[in-house]
Amino acid sequence: DMFRLWVAPSGGRDRRDVETKEVPLAKFDQKTVDMFRLMGSKSKKPTHFYPMAMVSYELCPPPDTIEAGVGEQRNVRYVPIGVSVGKEVENTGGKESRHLFTDHAMEAVEEDYQTLLKSIEEKAGEQ
Structure with missing residues (x-):
């Protein structure tokens, strides 16, 4: 009996670099x-944090450019995607070292993201 919540702590706003693609x-x-x-620390139930990478x-x-106004034109495509949920990140560290938790979670996501990219590229090469 566990409540699960997914959060994009960067806002989920990754955009392509128009120069490097x-x-x-x-x-x-x-x-x-x-x-x-x-x-999580104020919750009456234990809270667990897992890094999740998604390609x-x-x-x-x-769009490659951000435009003022509401809404953006999007085109849905049929492409391979990847999702990886990493090992639990311990909720340790006080006010002075809180950045260590965030840094560790970000490093785990970056590592898993690169692994997913490589896996998708390898699968595409097999076809």
Whole structure:
């Protein structure tokens, strides 16, 4: 009986670099991570944090430029995607070292993201 919640601590706003055509991962927002850690520590039930990497940009990519206004035109495509849930990140560290938790989670996501990219590229090469 566990409640599960997925949060994009960078806002989920990764955009392609128009020069390199790569999609860099947006860094986690420290205040967002701190807020969820605080809620977890105040919870009456144990809270667990797992890093999750997801390669899905090409499925429904945003425009390369950000335009003022509401909504963006999106085109859904049939492409391979990848999702990886890593090992639990211990909720340790006080106010002075809170960045260590965020840094560790971000490193885990970056590592898993690169592994997913490589796996997708290898599968595409087999076809």
